[in-house]
Amino acid sequence: MNPSPVLLRNYIAGEFVTTKTTFANISPVDGTLIGHVCEADADLVDRAVRAGKAAQQGPWGQYSAAQRAQLLHKIADGIERRFDEFVAAEVADTGRPVHQARTLDIARGVANFRTFAELINQAGNECFEMRAADGSDVFSFSVRKPHGVVAIISPWNLPMLLLTWKVAPAMACGNSVVIKPSEDTPSTATLLAEVMHEAGVPEGAFNLVHGFGPNSAGEYLTKHPDIDAITFTGESRTGATIMKVAAEGVRDVSFELGGKNAAVVFADCDFDAAVAGVIRSSFTNSGQVCLCSERVYVERPIFDRFVAALKQAAENLKIGYPDEDGVNMGSLISHKHRDKVMAYFDLARDEGAEVVTGGGIPNFGDERDRGAYVQPTIWTGLPDDARCVREEIFGPVCHIAPFDTEEEVIRRVNDSAYGLATAVWTRDLRRAHSITRKFHVGMVWVNTWFLRDLRTPFGGVRLSGIGREGGRHSLDFYSEITTICMHP
Numbered sequence: 001m002n003p004s005p006v007l008l009r010n011y012i013a014g015e016f017v018t019t020k021t022t023f024a025n026i027s028p029v030d031g032t033l034i035g036h037v038c039e040a041d042a043d044l045v046d047r048a049v050r051a052g053k054a055a056q057q058g059p060w061g062q063y064s065a066a067q068r069a070q071l072l073h074k075i076a077d078g079i080e081r082r083f084d085e086f087v088a089a090e091v092a093d094t095g096r097p098v099h100q101a102r103t104l105d106i107a108r109g110v111a112n113f114r115t116f117a118e119l120i121n122q123a124g125n126e127c128f129e130m131r132a133a134d135g136s137d138v139f140s141f142s143v144r145k146p147h148g149v150v151a152i153i154s155p156w157n158l159p160m161l162l163l164t165w166k167v168a169p170a171m172a173c174g175n176s177v178v179i180k181p182s183e184d185t186p187s188t189a190t191l192l193a194e195v196m197h198e199a200g201v202p203e204g205a206f207n208l209v210h211g212f213g214p215n216s217a218g219e220y221l222t223k224h225p226d227i228d229a230i231t232f233t234g235e236s237r238t239g240a241t242i243m244k245v246a247a248e249g250v251r252d253v254s255f256e257l258g259g260k261n262a263a264v265v266f267a268d269c270d271f272d273a274a275v276a277g278v279i280r281s282s283f284t285n286s287g288q289v290c291l292c293s294e295r296v297y298v299e300r301p302i303f304d305r306f307v308a309a310l311k312q313a314a315e316n317l318k319i320g321y322p323d324e325d326g327v328n329m330g331s332l333i334s335h336k337h338r339d340k341v342m343a344y345f346d347l348a349r350d351e352g353a354e355v356v357t358g359g360g361i362p363n364f365g366d367e368r369d370r371g372a373y374v375q376p377t378i379w380t381g382l383p384d385d386a387r388c389v390r391e392e393i394f395g396p397v398c399h400i401a402p403f404d405t406e407e408e409v410i411r412r413v414n415d416s417a418y419g420l421a422t423a424v425w426t427r428d429l430r431r432a433h434s435i436t437r438k439f440h441v442g443m444v445w446v447n448t449w450f451l452r453d454l455r456t457p458f459g460g461v462r463l464s465g466i467g468r469e470g471g472r473h474s475l476d477f478y479s480e481i482t483t484i485c486m487h488p
C-alpha cells in the first residue's frame with residue numbers, strides 16, 4: 001500500500017505549478033493509487049517554452065561551459081543527496097526491483113550529469129589553417145552555440161536514466177529544456193525539478209510539463225513554433241508522428257526508438273556465461289528495455305542443451321515485490337501494457353509456438369494479483385516471418401531458434417525492420433571481429449550486454465532511430481555550430 005497520495009506538479013520558469021486537470025498515477029505492483037499528476041494544457045506548455053526562450057536572453061544564456069559544467073555537477077550532487085527518494089519514486093512508478101533502481105536507474109542519472117559536465121569542460125572545437133590564393137595564412141575555426149529551446153520527450157521504461165541521458169547534454173550545451181516525461185512515470189522527473197530548483201538552476205533553463213502524447217502536453221510541445229530541436233525516446237510509430245510535426249519549421253530531431261534485438265550464441269561460447277547473459281538480456285526490467293533480446297539464435301550443436309538451461313534459469317527467476325530479497329523481476333508498467341504482452345502470448349500459440357516456459361500470469365494469492373505481473377516466457381518453433389519474431393513485444397519473452405552457419409545467422413538477424421542492438425556469445429576472436437560489423441544495428445555487444453561507455457555513440461538504424469547520442473555525438477546534436485574564417 002502506498003503512503004498518502006501525492007500531487008505531482010509542473011515546473012515552469014523556476015516555479016511549481018498546479019493545474020485543475022489531473023490524472024491518476026497507479027502502482028503496477030498492486031493497483032493502488034500513488035498520487036495525482038497535474039496535466040499541463042496548451043497554455044501551460046506555451047508558458048514553459050516561452051520561459052525557456054526567455055532564459056536564453058537571461059543569466060542562463062551567459063553561462064560559460066565551465067559554469068554549466070559546475071552546475072551539472074551540483075545537480076548530480078543533489079540527486080545523490082536525495083538518492084533514496086529517487087529510488088523510492090522510480091520503484092513506486094514502475095514496480096521494478098529496488099536493487100535495479102539503485103544500481104542502474106538512479107545511478108545512471110547521476111552518471112549522465114557527471115559525464116556531460118566533464119565532456120563540455122574538455123570539449124575543444126575544430127580549427128584549420130590554410131594559405132589563401134593571395135598568400136595570406138587563414139584560420140577557420142568552429143564555435144558551439146545552443147539551439148535554444150529543446151523539447152525532451154521520454155518513455156516509461158527507464159524513466160530517470162533516459163530522461164537525464166537527454167537533459168544533461170542539452171543543458172551542458174547551454175540549451176533551455178522543456179521535458180515531458182511519460183504519463184506512466186511522472187515521479188522521478190518531478191523530483192529532478194526539485195533538485196534543479198535546489199541547485200539554483202536559472203529560471204527557465206529547466207521546465208517540466210506533465211501530460212500525455214496526442215492532444216496533450218506531448219503534442220503541444222512538439223508543435224510549438226519556438227521549439228528549436230526535439231529529442232524523443234519511445235515507440236517507432238510515435239517517432240514517425242513526431243517527425244512529421246518536426247518538419248514544420250525544419251527542427252532537428254534525435255530519435256531513440258523501438259527494437260527487436262537478437263542474441264547470437266555460438267557453440268564455442270562460455271556456456272554458463274551465455275545462459276546468464278541471455279537471461280539478463282531477455283528479462284532485465286521485465287523485458288522492458290529497448291535493447292532486450294526478443295530473438296535468440298543458438299548454433300545447432302548446443303541448441304537443445306541451451307534451451308533446457310535457459311528454461312531452468314528463467315524458472316529460477318524470482319518475481320515479486322520490489323523490495324523482496326533476491327527478487328529478479330518486478331511487474332510490467334501497467335495493465336494496459338500487460339494486456340498488449342498477453343495478446344502476443346495468445347498470438348504465439350496461434351502462430352504455432354512451442355511454449356518452453358511461462359506464457360501466463362503468476363498467481364501470488366495476494367494484492368500483487370491486482371498488479372501487472374507476467375511470467376518470464378520462452379518460445380521456440382516459430383518461423384522467422386511470425387509476427388512474434390518480427391514485432392517488438394517489450395515484455396519478458398524471447399523466441400529461441402537454431403542456426404547452422406555464420407552467413408545464415410547474419411542474414412536472419414538482419415532480416416528485421418529494426419536495427420538497434422545485437423549481443424554475440426563466442427570465444428572466437430576472429431569470428432567476433434568478422435561478424436559484428438555485418439549486423440545492421442547501432443550497437444553490438446560481445447560476451448556481455450548493456451555494458452555502456454557513455455562516451456560512445458548510441459542509437460539505432462531503420463525503425464530503431466535517427467542519430468547518435470553519447471560523448472561528443474550528444475554535443476554535436478545539442479549544439480549549433482558556426483564556422484568562422486579569419487583572413488588577416
Ligand SMILES: NC(=O)c1ccc[n+]([C@@H]2O[C@H](COP(=O)([O-])OP(=O)(O)OC[C@H]3O[C@@H](n4cnc5c(N)ncnc54)[C@H](O)[C@@H]3O)[C@@H](O)[C@H]2O)c1
Nearest residue numbers: 154155156181182212213218219234235238256257258290
Ligand atoms: N532506442 C532507445 O534507446 C529506446 C529507449 C527506451 C524505450 N524505447 C522504446 O520506447 C517504447 C516504450 O516507451 P513508451 O511506451 O513510453 O513509448 P511511447 O512512444 O508510447 O511514448 C513515449 C513518450 O512519448 C509521448 N508521446 C506519445 N505520443 C506522442 C505524440 N504524438 N507527440 C508527442 N509525444 C508523444 C508519451 O507521452 C511518452 O512521454 C518501446 O518501443 C521502446 O523500444 C527506445
Ligand SMILES: O=C/C=C/C=C(\O)C(=O)O
Nearest residue numbers: 157158165289290291452
Ligand atoms: O530501453 C532502452 C535503453 C536505452 C539505454 C540508453 O539510452 C543508455 O544506456 O544510454
